[in-house]
Amino acid sequence: MQASVGDRLLLRGHIAGQQDRQAEVIEVFGPNGTPPYRVRFEDGHDTLMSPGPDTLVHHFPTAGESAGAIP
Helix, strand or coil, X not given: CCCCCCCEEEECCCCCCCXXXXXXXXXXXXXXXXXXXXXXXXXXXXXXXXXXXXXXXXXXCXXXXXXXXXX
């Protein structure tokens, strides 16, 4: 898993009825964008985490990249 500051993580609920949660990556501690990450959840809670394999990363363009650019 690789993420950059500003990317969003989608953490799937593991129990029936449990909502998915989203968090914004606010700091990356691992080399080359790997975990652990400091994230901020929608409710304002910050934490340090190493996401599991069921976590999805939504990448956002960095400065100089176009949102519609094809890699």
